Amino acid sequence: MKWILRDADPRCYSNFATELRSCFAPLAQINPATVSTLTHLLHRRGITDPESATRFLTPSLSHLHPPEQMTGVRAAIDRLDAAIERKESILIYGDYDVDGTMAVIILKTAIELCGGTADFHVPHRIREGYDLRDDVIESAAAAGIRLIISVDMGIRAFAPAETAQRLGVDLIVTDHHLPGPNGVPNALAVVNPNQAGCAYPYKQLCGAGVAFKVAQGLMQRRLEAKDHTRLLLSFMKVVAIATIADAVPLTGENRVFASLGLEALRKAVNPGLKALLEVAQISTKRPPTSTEVAFRIAPRINAAGRMDVARDVIELFSVKDPARDVSCARSKSVSAAIPLSAIPIASSSTARDGIAASSASLRHGSSNATTVPPS
Ligand SMILES: [Mn+2]
Numbered sequence: 001m002k003w004i005l006r007d008a009d010p011r012c013y014s015n016f017a018t019e020l021r022s023c024f025a026p027l028a029q030i031n032p033a034t035v036s037t038l039t040h041l042l043h044r045r046g047i048t049d050p051e052s053a054t055r056f057l058t059p060s061l062s063h064l065h066p067p068e069q070m071t072g073v074r075a076a077i078d079r080l081d082a083a084i085e086r087k088e089s090i091l092i093y094g095d096y097d098v099d100g101t102m103a104v105i106i107l108k109t110a111i112e113l114c115g116g117t118a119d120f121h122v123p124h125r126i127r128e129g130y131d132l133r134d135d136v137i138e139s140a141a142a143a144g145i146r147l148i149i150s151v152d153m154g155i156r157a158f159a160p161a162e163t164a165q166r167l168g169v170d171l172i173v174t175d176h177h178l179p180g181p182n183g184v185p186n187a188l189a190v191v192n193p194n195q196a197g198c199a200y201p202y203k204q205l206c207g208a209g210v211a212f213k214v215a216q217g218l219m220q221r222r223l224e225a226k227d228h229t230r231l232l233l234s235f236m237k238v239v240a241i242a243t244i245a246d247a248v249p250l251t252g253e254n255r256v257f258a259s260l261g262l263e264a265l266r267k268a269v270n271p272g273l274k275a276l277l278e279v280a281q282i283s284t285k286r287p288p289t290s291t292e293v294a295f296r297i298a299p300r301i302n303a304a305g306r307m308d309v310a311r312d313v314i315e316l317f318s319v320k321d322p323a324r325d326v327s328c329a330r331s332k333s334v335s336a337a338i339p340l341s342a343i344p345i346a347s348s349s350t351a352r353d354g355i356a357a358s359s360a361s362l363r364h365g366s367s368n369a370t371t372v373p374p375s
Contacts, residue, residue: 005040013043019050024057059259061232067217070210071198075189076149076172077217083147084116084222091140092120093132094151095207096310098301102242103151103174103211105317106235110215113231114222119145122310132160141167149214150174152207154185155192161185174210202252208242209257236261237268238317244290245298262287272316276300 017039021027027035039053047053055063067073083090090111094104104120111118121136123129128136131153137160140148147170150157154173164171165186173184174191184190191210193200205213212235219231240261243254250258266287268274280296282288288297304313 005037006044013039013048016043016048016050016053020053023050024054026057056255059256061229061256061260063256064216064232064253065201067213067220070191070193070200070213071195072172072189072191073214073217076174076191076214077221079147079170079172079188080111080114080116080149080214080218081221084111084114087117088147089145090116090118091145091148092118092151093136093148093154094120094122095130095153096122096125097152098245098298099207099242100152101301101304101310101313102238102245103208104314105238106208106211106215107149107151108314108318109235110218114218120311120314122314125310132157134160134163137163137167137169137171141169146170148172151211152176154187155190155195156180156185158182158185161187174207174214176205176207176210202254204248204252204254206243206246206248206254208239208246209248209254212239212257233260233264237264237273240265241293241297241301244293245302247294250290258290262290262293265293270317272318276316 014036017032017036020039021032021035027038042048042053042056045056047056067077080090082088092104092107092111094100101122104122108118108120121140123131123133123136132150137148141164146168148164149172151174153175154160154171155175155177156179157173161171161173171185171187172189172191173187176192176194178194179192179196184192184195191214192198193203193205193210215235216232220228223231236257238261239257243250243257243261248254265273265277265282266284268277276297277284277288280292280300282292282296301313304310
């Protein structure tokens with residue numbers, strides 16, 4: 001590959017190159033011309049000091065922000081913690097695209113790791129369409145559920161939030177879409193870095209990224225500190241798939257998710273994820289690239305939501321029998337038979353054309369007796 005660089009005054013970044021070489025050890029062994037090219041490229045991205053450059057070049061879990069900095073996270077964790085203590089069943093209500101289904105997997109796994117039980121509902125794209133629905137909340141209330149947490153949707157679900165309140169169901173909304181002009185729904189907690197007044201330093205998370213911040217906070221609250229790093233790392237693969245599929249910028253925390261997640265995908269141990277990588281013919285000799293995730297993994301997951309089998313995706317990551325996973329990964333939309341060119345890779349901004357339909361019954365996922373991290 002040959003880099004063709006735009007002209008720039010070397011004085012702009014020559015000091016930066018010298019500083020970076022002196023404080024970022026891996027560059028000490030690299031020839032000065034290469035370092036100069038690197039600093040030129042970083043400079044063009046607006047990265048102009050060694051500390052920002054080091055963070056950009058070596059993303060690490062330590063770069064993640066404390067979840068409690070996000071408005072609503074503390075209230076959400078308090079309620080989830082209480083539900084786990086009281087052995088209440090929790091319903092996770094997520095979107096049917098890659099971002100939504102990965103968010104369901106993240107939160108369901110975290111709740112189960114913390115000793116709770118969580119079922120999930122993913123809407124039928126045509127019959128139910130996008131966003132929370134009153135009838136699903138009514139069915140949940142009738143089934144005795146007192147806590148619903150939305151992922152990747154709900155920031156404009158004003159009427160369903162009122163329904164939940166009327167029925168005595170606590171609703172936690174987690175989302176990343178921009179709130180409308182009338183603010184946010186009246187819920188027990190609203191977690192969205194894009195809501196007014198939220199001081200969270202990074203705003204570009206996808207829905208699964210926001211769900212991960214709640215999961216991170218919950219695990220840090222309930223699980224032993226010695227296990228945090230291992231557990232958080234194990235979530236990176238799934239967060240990375242959603243982050244790349246949702247086409248959010250790979251900067252800040254998203255860059256940490258993508259970098260650590262892609263590296264970890266090579267060593268995936270979850271049978272469902274391994275089966276998906278195998279069906280997508282992703283080599284395990286090196287970490288997959290973001291392009292491979294965007295064009296070969298994400299479309300297979302997204303297609304499931306378009307063909308009424310979004311729950312297959314969640315089951316694919318949940319079942320522990322490798323034979324079942326391979327058949328699930330090869331089945332229906334997740335199979336290699338789908339012409340990838342026919343499937344848009346963007347997820348969150350598309351397919352909001354659901355047609356309102358007859359009553360939706362709750363389709364609960366089965367809870368696993370033995371929960372393992374999602375990878
Ligand atoms: Mn999304």
